[in-house]
Amino acid sequence: MPSKATRPAQRACTLVLAGSLAAAVLAFAPAINANADASGNRTIDINAAAPGPAIDPAMYGIFYEDINQGADGGIYAELVQNRSFEFNSADNRAFTPMTGWETLRRGSDGAVGVVNDDNRLNEKNRNYLRIDAMSAGAGAGAGIGVRNSGWNAGQKLEAGKKYNYSVWARTSNPAGSTLAVTLETPEGARLAMASVKVKGDNWAKYSVTLSPKDSSNAGRLSTLVQGTGTVRLDMVSLFPQDTWKGRPNGLRKDLAEKVAALKPGFLRFPGGCIVNTGNYDSYSAPDYTRVRTYQWKETIGPLEQRPANRNFWGYNQTYGLGYMEYFQWAEDLGAIPVPVVPVGVTGCGDNKQAPDQATLDRYIQDTLDLIEFANGDATTEWGAKRIAYGHPAPYKLDRISLGNEEYKPEFKAYFTQFYNAVRKAHPEIKIIGNTGPFSQGPEFDDLSKFNAETGVDLVDEHYYNEPSWFLNNNHRYDSYSRDSYKVFLGEYASRGNKPDNALAEASYMTGLERNADVVKMASYAPLLANESSVQWSPDMMFFDGTSVRTTPNYEVQKLFMNNVGTQVVPSTQVNPASTVVPISGRIGLSTWATSARYDDVKVTGADGSTLFSDDFSGTAAAWTGNGVGSWSIQDGAYVQSSTTAQNTMVTAGSDNWSNYTFSTKATKLAGSEGFLIAFGVKDTGNYYWWNLGGWNNTKSVVEKAVNGGKSNVIEKNTTIQAGKEYDIRIEVSGRVAKLYLDGVLWGTVDDSQADPVYSVVTKDARSGDTIVKVVNTSSATAPVDIKVAGAAAVGSTAAVTTLRQTADGQGLVPAGSTFNGAGDAFTYAFEPKSVTFIRLAAGSGK
CATH class of the missing domain: 2.60.120.260 (Galactose-binding domain-like)
Structure with a gap:
């Protein structure tokens, strides 16, 4: 991750993953690839005497956005739909002023x-x-x-x-x-x-x-x-x-109670994409614009004075749940408020910016006024308004997020103006930047560098990836610079609400905690969804007008949030050596809304022998298509001629091919993108492909498809020129693939599989407990030998909480138990597909 230094510092990782992706990029303890012990069990060695990073009290929190009808008709307890007759076709084509x-x-x-x-x-x-x-x-x-x-x-x-x-x-x-x-x-x-x-x-x-x-x-x-x-x-x-807490104009009790049970350390609000989409007008004559960016001043004061606005997600928002209510919600939760404000350019696919400097200055002043509204006393204009509206005490705002997922030419200049204004007027406020909706790639790298150079306190990262990405990226923050900004993981999820999704997220959270000196805040997203109005899935909780349905993801978040601890305890996990299953499968050629020409396809084995060769001087009998596109042999080359067909993949070879080199020549003829070169193809839903000139020829990405869902492995800003012939070579060895473009190494895919057991250990200063947290993502019981060094004594009785799968395999449920075999050294059998927290209490002596 870029920082002020040219290269980020690396540190020894306390989690040892034998034969894993992490082994290729991190410095590890010497025990890597060693068997855990004579029994063959994994081991976790805990050094209770060594100091570990302090865990921020706001480590885990909630991100609330009015998405999926989460406010009106959701956690905002108003029972009347369209109470002020302001619904409008501008909000949703089906709406009229008499909707409801x-x-x-x-x-x-x-x-x-x-x-x-x-x-x-x-x-x-x-x-x-x-x-x-x-x-x-x-x-x-x-x-x-x-x-x-x-x-x-x-x-x-x-x-x-x-x-x-x-x-x-x-x-x-x-x-x-x-x-x-x-x-x-x-x-x-x-x-x-x-x-x-x-x-x-x-x-x-x-x-x-x-x-x-x-x-x-x-x-x-x-x-x-x-x-x-x-x-x-x-x-x-x-x-x-x-209502929850009995507050007038308050929150729906059953929903708010489920949120409160998480015990979040912060509340991020009000979004999300509703913050920075729409235009920058106020709600005033002559247009009374209905599609506006979120302007916090419209959401305070008497309800009848709050104007309606179109919600980005396709419905009306009344602002009955506004900034006064958000601050009160955070206060009632005992959580830190984290407001997100627009910074003059839109995001989330919207393409607008403040039309002039005067408008930008108004938004900058609005941001300063927000801080004054939250913290000012009666002598200030906006502090006096807060007091007049019924909240004499300040809201204790200590941080603010400037922007959400913007990446446009104007963004950096505009953000800098907001940053400078807040820094000058309120040096006590922590400023949060962001890296857009990217977990990697050129945009992520560029924004990371910009944030580091600007000097923000935290950076808000957002990413939604497949479960396999979370399983294989537990080490992500191990190599982040310790001398740059801190991380606020403001939005993440593994694209599903099944137990395997939740277990993947739990595995990742062990890495977040292990890196508590870098990762200061994290929140799953989104939080709520009305069953009848889902614009985004997955979500943590679903509801209708009468009931609330939590998810396996909710149970994982609740377990972690209720057992955070105050400090990381250094630990080393050693895993049994594993057999590497190589990337294997057929090769493929494809296009997407583009006509392309392929020639001189060749596949050689690790020993140099030719496994496959086709110069297209004869027929295309060796290739099997998926029924999409228009493929034919033309002038000694294989041509896909349609410029509208998407995913036209044809494949050749054997499902058992591994450790091979695949080369071809590719030329874009016409269309909006480039070409796609596939390897490790098992079927139409499971493969890797190198998407050169994708996304309307704006970038090139290596994608991994698992059961039809694709995730990005490598992303760069490479574009493809029409009419130019490119030399493509992919060298597959074990779980690693090296990709060459015109003879130059373009990128390396390391898809080594992580060990299925993940762990982290924390100390709870309040109770004195040492909390051993273990996630077993495999379908087999995992016996682990646990050793504690440096502690005066460890009691023989430990409280255990286990999240285990329900009988139908669709949920995770918590179960409490007592383990009587704890001590300085013991073995614990972790259930299949489970998350287990063991609270080790101090003993009476050796």
Whole structure:
């Protein structure tokens, strides 16, 4: 990883992986490749007397973004969907101002519609509902008005619990108008009813409490005008009193309790891609722009003054869950708040920037004002606003993240302006940069270097990769410079919610903890997903209107977060020597939206013998296609002529080929990309390929496909020139492949398989326990000999928590037990596919 130094310093790794990828790139303890002991078991040697890195109290936390309908209809406890009638086709093509609402005429008649005129509630809340009641019905439930269906199947209403109804209203009737407010079933069966008397033709807020006599998971809220006259309604709300921590305008209790059970050390908010996408306008005349970047000042203060905005993920966001609520959430969790602010250029595939310096200056000032809002006292403008809004004490903000996944020409210059302004005004605040959505490659390297040279305190890394990537990159941070910035792993996941995904993430977390002197913060992402509105998967928790479903990934995060420890204890794991299974399989040629020409294909074995040769002077009988593309022999070469077909792979050779050299000549003829050279091909979902000129000819990548899912192994900014013939050579030896372009080594793939057992040891200063954390990703029991040196004494009884697979193989569940065989030296059999934490307590003496 680039730093201020030309090359990052390396250090000895405390985890010894026999025959692993790590062995090729790191300096290891001498025990590498040695058998663990005479028994053949792995060993973990713990040096309890040696100092290890301190673990940051904020080591693990949560990243919350309003994605997957995570706020409105999610953890924000409001039960009314589209409470201010602001839904719009700009948010989602299916939306209208009446989304979530239906018109009711119960013994009365008149007109009902959403209006945007000068009678509105305020300039920020532009739509309202107008009801022209023409006739009065008879009976307590008669009237004309609307009914709200809530989210998912409806509003969860529990018998005997209290719900706060509120509405902003005005009436043209001099005698006033009565609103009949009803909680009911979809069929109209009444669960609770109350009346509200609206007086006068000026906007006022009215409230009443309802308590249903029966429960319903599909509740409805109706508001009917009784009598005649024109009644205007806005901000129709139904809020459970039983929110998390009992806070008004608070969080849905069951969801928030699951989050709190993680015991996160920080809360990163509000995103993510919702932060820095959209344009840089304010919500004001004449356009009242609906697709804006996230502007925190719009999200504080009275709810009715917070303007609507389109969410990047394709729906409306009300900002009912805004910066006041985020800060309060962090405070209630006992977590450090970590806000993310836009820095004048968009990311996440959006392509905009602040239109002028004046706009950029406004955003810079907004960032400074945010720090003042969080920490300022009553003598400051924004500190006084926080106090006026009900929070006298400061929020103790100590860090801020500038930007999210930007990589555009303007980014560095804009970021530098934000950085300089914050550093000058608030030197006490830690500044977090980012390296975009990359785990490697030229963009990652460039941004790493920029962050190091700029002097940021932490860098936010984001990556989503296959489980195999996490298993084979446990060592990632072992070689990071100890003299440069610290790492905030703000978003990561292994692209699935199966136990194997969670185990891969757990294996990786042992590497994060081992490198606690570099990795200071880490959070899985995303956190929440509404089952009926999933834009991104995997997620840590799924929910509907009535229940919450956690995942194996949640259980892993919970176990680690609840047992972090305060300091790493140096340990060495020695694994039995393993037999290396080489990369093997056929060769392949392919294209993607490109026409290309191949010639002189040759494969030679390790002894120099020719395994395969084709100069295309005859037929293409040796090649097997996948049915895509248009392949033919033309002028002594093999040509794929379609410029629209994707993945046109043809293969030749044997599944058993290994330790071979594959060479060919390739020429791009036309199209948007380059060409793809495959090796180790097993089938259409399992192979390696060298994608030269991919992503519209912007970069070249080696990808590994496993069961159809591809992950990047090497990424460079190499592009391909049309009409030029390239010499390609790939030398496959064991688990290593060397790739040559025009005779020059372009890159090396080392896909050596890591040992399936991973470990780290930490000390918990609060309890005095030494916590041995072991992840067994294999399907076999793993006996491990554990030895503790340097401790006064180790008790014979240890508390053990094990995450083991459920009977159906779809989940991980925690099980507590007591192990009575602990001590200075003992053997423990770690269950297949498990995560096990052993808490070693101090003994009474030797």
